[in-house]
Amino acid sequence: PARAVAAMAHQAPASLAALNTLISATPAFVSGGTRAVLGEGPLEPDLALVGEQPGDQEDVEGRPFVGPAGQLLMTAMAEAGLAREAVYLTNAVKHFKFVQRGKRRLHQKPTGGEVKHYRWWLETELSFVRPRLVVALGGTAALALTGEALAVSRTRGPRRLGAHDGYVTFHPSYLLRLPDETARREAYAALVADLAAAKALAQ
Numbered sequence: 155p156a157r158a159v160a161a162m163a164h165q166a167p168a169s170l171a172a173l174n175t176l177i178s179a180t181p182a183f184v185s186g187g188t189r190a191v192l193g194e195g196p197l198e199p200d201l202a203l204v205g206e207q208p209g210d211q212e213d214v215e216g217r218p219f220v221g222p223a224g225q226l227l228m229t230a231m232a233e234a235g236l237a238r239e240a241v242y243l244t245n246a247v248k249h250f251k252f253v254q255r256g257k258r259r260l261h262q263k264p265t266g267g268e269v270k271h272y273r274w275w276l277e278t279e280l281s282f283v284r285p286r287l288v289v290a291l292g293g294t295a296a297l298a299l300t301g302e303a304l305a306v307s308r309t310r311g312p313r314r315l316g317a318h319d320g321y322v323t324f325h326p327s328y329l330l331r332l333p334d335e336t337a338r339r340e341a342y343a344a345l346v347a348d349l350a351a352a353k354a355l356a357q
């Protein structure tokens with residue numbers, strides 16, 4: 155069966171639905187990850203937002219950006235004049251990578267190799283979705299889209315991301331982890347400004 159899945163994985167799916175069926179049928183390549191969390195949103199949107207990987211809450215609900223980072227992102231998007239329904243939302247890695255600590259499931263950052271393993275799904279997905287602009291939320295998304303390790307603080311803003319017109323900004327989880335209230339407020343303002351700029355660029 156593992157070989158059958160591997161063989162299937164290299165056949166180009168004919169549609170986004172076929173790709174999603176393939177993704178859902180394939181075991182996680184990272185530790186943890188009970189289920190694949192698929193991208194969601196309209197086809198041919200102005201923007202596709204790419205995160206790192208689903209978190210605990212996303213893994214439970216099976217939808218991207220529904221946990222704390224997702225809620226922060228939705229608040230920032232609303233301030234930038236973006237409705238959730240208008241944007242395509244997905245992740246570089248389709249499974250939640252975690253370690254169990256008692257009752258808690260602790261997020262683990264995917265390795266470069268793991269990100270690379272998931273790249274083909276992401277690129278195939280984006281080839282069906284056809285956004286005008288791809289927004290990389292954080293370094294993992296930028297790595298997945300370009301194959302290069304980009305420091306977000308130095309590469310924020312519009313830039314080519316592999317085959318896509320793109321924009322690099324902070325991941326909302328990064329804001330949640332900033333210990334300093336002032337730094338958090340500044341990074342949040344930067345995220346809102348970036349989302350608004352990406353929206354304007356895509357129109």
Ligand code: URA
Nearest residue numbers: 205206207208218219
């Ligand atoms: N963080 C992500 O990168 N993606 C999600 O879907 C949720 C949190």
